[in-house]
Amino acid sequence: MVKTEVITAYGHRNIQATHRATFEITKDESLTRKGDCIIAVKADKGLVDLSEEFKEAARNRNARITITIEAGSEKETVNAFGDSDLSLSHKTDVVVRKSNYVCSRTLAVKADKAACDLSRSLVKKLRNPNQMVKIIVSVTKLNDDKSLPT
Secondary structure (H helix, E strand, C coil), X not given: CEEEEEEEEECCCCCCCCCCCEEEEECCCCCCCCCCCEEEECCCCCXXXXXXXXXXXXXXXXXXXXXXXEECCEEEEEEEXXXXXXXXXXXXXXXXXXXXXXXXXXXXXXXXXXXXXXXXXXXHHHCCCCCEEEEEEEEEECCCCCCCCC
């Protein structure tokens, strides 16, 4: 069973994408240079806006979450996992983490990439305020016998 959500956002001239543990998409329109984890702004969805079916599937330690970030001709995929403690309730933010930390802003944990790991050619596109960014988020429940990272 695969559940998919599409989030549309935009680039911003202050995108740094240098954070070592997370990346974030936000509905906020402004961004200072201190927001080094933010990779897109003006998102059309926060976590609260995702479908209940998607949220239910993601709230499982056996859920694999794939995030594909597309900006123009650049495309990058991040692999992460769900967690039974996900509330998926934040109104403006979507955060993907390398760690196991969960809060209302967390979409996925144990990710294989943070903002600093994204290709610099993608980040260059993300610095353009006119660049539409398409974020495709898919959740798949793995078989219970699959071993997950700890």
